[in-house]
Amino acid sequence: MLLGSNICYAIDPAIPLAASCAACHGPQGNSMGVTPTLAALNQDYFIQRMQGFKDGSVPSTVMHHHAKGLTNDEISALASYFAAQPRRTPTPLPHQTFQGAQ
């Protein structure tokens, strides 16, 4: 919803934004590797970490470059999105023998 208007989206804008975190944090925040899983994280903890990345009080290799670019509204929307995602044990994607394309 946009404040002050009647526009209603089929897809809430927070969903594609959260989906762009999947490259590092896995689909719906369920991570395959050493990057932390975001699915089912407590909202307050999530927000506190993100604010910490922003002001430098939580050390990070890369997250400060993302957190600083997001508004507080976006961060709280992301916190509620990820809090609502179920934690799953991700199945590793099977590799295949290279078949010689291109």
Next chain:
Amino acid sequence: MREFPQHNLSAASRRQFVRAVIYGGLAFAGLPAFGRASRPPLGHVVVIGAGFAGLTAAKYLRDWSGGNIAVTLVEPNSQFVSCPQSNLVLGGSKTLDDLSFSYQTARKRHGINWVKDSAIAIDVQNRQLQLSRGTLAYDKLILAPGVDFDYSHIPGMAIPVADIPHAWKAGKQTLQLRQQLESMPDGGNFVMTIPRGPYRCPPGPYERACQVAHYFKQAKPRSKVIILDANPDITSKKGLFLQSFKNQYDGLIEYHNNSEIILLDPVKKTVKTDFEQVQADVLNVIPPQLAGKIAQSAGLNNVDQRWCEVDFVTYASSAHPDIHIIGDSISAGLPKSAHMATSQAKICAAAIVDMLAGQSPNPLPVFANTCYSFVDDKQAIHVANVYRYDAQKKTMVSAEGGGVSLQASVQEGDFAQAWAQNIWTDTLN
């Protein structure tokens, strides 16, 4: 200002979505492989190209429409081969098998109609796609064809030459280049030419230089990597790459800027620039690039006759509103990266779901992008930014606070590996 609901967004959006569903008609032409029984209410989207961009768009269109949009993917290749990490095959720490995946999981899990074929032409008036075997009707078309190579302006090498690979799409040429490096005598020169930007994966050539030097350091320490860069300077992560060139690969890598090819002799393997003539033992020409062939065939490459102009709210082509273009083919001041391609694909998918449901797409899309590069077999560096739509400038602008790593590290190498696993899973699972 936007207000986000403070509850389960996916459930909420599903409820909203069901309210929004419009039972419109669906045009399905010709191909017998499609279940005619399923006539989804919202329309039929055809996606061309099952790389990071196309596959992501197809998957998220299915998921976010709750299966209410039929999606057909057209792709000639039988498996997915990841370009990210393919430079590590040259360095020797990965094999192409590590980077190859089946399309089966994504296809079955998300109910994507799969057509193993090539798109030949688009009949824009009738919304029909011509394939090499048949035709396909669409309500919306998404092009994700990646890049095409343009050899025509390389003096002395106006067509591809069999033993001078580009290896700029992961596959056979990656293996060929690795084999050439393996059979090169110690003391030889690996010469790589970089075209003027924009090209796919801005930091890719410099990562490649590091990977080849990493191999030389162990196996052929008297050999050299010579980079002939047509650009005035290193185009991405400059300080970090210079650190590696100096600290890790001193004497192994020579970087020459402003070095456009004046004449290339493909038989002698010499390259002449404004400054010098260089003799290669192994020659790797990364050719100038432009939007994929199918985009060219429909005249959608309307920026410098190379790239496609799109609206960054929907990724609709400025030439044809029913055709959306995502990934490396579009014109944008944005890096042509895999993460960027998937981020664009998701915005495009959400916008198409909104539009087919009779609603307006989000006018202010926001997304994240990161490119990791490996400087050896274990250490990596990143560049990371959030991008948001600027309605005045009508483009995606990088938000404040983005940037690069302080230095290469093993810790970031582990995160870069996790990035690959997660983006592969997000795209292919």
